[in-house]
C-alpha cells in the first residue's frame with residue numbers, strides 16, 4: 001500500500017471551531033498542520049486580515065497542507081508553513097517577530113497516510129523497516145532502540161509509554177532474538193511480540209492486535225512525543241495573548257492526562273480558564289464515519305491577562 005496517496009480526515013472539526021473559535025484578524029498557530037484540514041478552516045475563519053502559521057516535522061505533509069491552503073478562491077490570510085517541531089514554538093515565533101498569538105492548536109500523533117505507509121514502519125499490518133521517525137532528521141530509529149537498549153530499559157519504555165502489561169516478557173524475548181542478529185523489520189517485531197504474549201489466555205481476550213501497544217510505545221520514544229507535548233504546554237502561556245486559546249486533541253490517555261493536568265495547574269495559577277470542563281469527544285456519527293476518531297479527546301483553555 002502506498003501511504004502517500006491516502007487522505008487524512010480531520011477529526012472534531014465542528015467542535016474545534018466552536019471551542020477554539022478563531023476570529024477574523026487573529027494570529028493562529030496550527031502546530032501539527034498535517035494535511036491542512038483544520039488549518040483550512042482556521043484560514044477561512046481568520047480571513048485576509050489574519051495570519052496562519054502551520055508547523056509540521058514531515059515535509060510531505062507540509063506540501064499537502066500547502067496544496068489545501070492555497071487551493072480555491074477564498075479570502076486567504078498571510079500563511080507561513082514551516083518545517084519545525086512544535087517544541088521549538090518559541091524559536092519559530094521569535095524568528096517571525098511574533099511575541100504573542102491568539103490560538104495555539106495541536107492535533108497530536110500521526111496522520112492516516114503516515115500510519116499506513118509501510119516504509120515508515122509505524123504499521124504492524126505490513127512489513128517494512130522498523131523506523132518510526134516522523135522527522136527523518138532524527139538520528140535514532142525504532143530498530144536502533146530495540147537493538148541497543150537493555151532488557152530493563154526496553155521493558156520500562158514499553159510499560160511507561162503504553163501500559164503494556166506484558167512489557168517484561170516482550171523485552172526479554174526481544175533480547176533473546178537479537179542475539180541471533182539485528183531486528184530490522186516491523187514483521188520481525190510483530191512475531192517477537194506474538195511469541196512473547198501469544199501463550200497467554202489474557203492476550204487472546206484482547207480486542208486489539210497484541211503488538212499495538214509495543215508499536216505505540218516505540219513510536220512515542222523515537223519521536224519523544226511526551227517531551228514535545230510538555231515543551232509545547234510549557235511555552236503556550238508565555239505566547240498566548242490575553243483571551244488567546246490553546247486547543248489540544250489527544251489520542252491516548254497518557255497524553256490527555258498531561259494536557260488535563262497542565263490546564264488545571266495553570267488555572268490554579270490564574271493563567272488559564274478552562275473552556276472544556278470535560279474532554280470533547282466525537283459524535284457517534286463521526287466515530288462511525290471515521291473510526292480513527294474514536295479515541296480523540298479535545299481540551300481547550302483560554303489565557304487570562306494575568307502576568308501580561
Ligand SMILES: C[S@@+](CC[C@H](N)C(=O)[O-])C[C@H]1O[C@@H](n2cnc3c(N)ncnc32)[C@H](O)[C@@H]1O
Pocket residue numbers: 008009010011031032033034035036037038039055056057058061084085086087107108109110111134228
Ligand atoms: C494527526 S496529524 C494532524 C492532521 C491535521 N490536523 C489535519 O487536519 O490534516 C499530526 C501531524 O502532526 C505532525 N507532528 C507530530 N509531532 C509533531 C511535532 N512534535 N511537531 C510538529 N509536527 C508534528 C505529524 O507529522 C502529522 O503531520
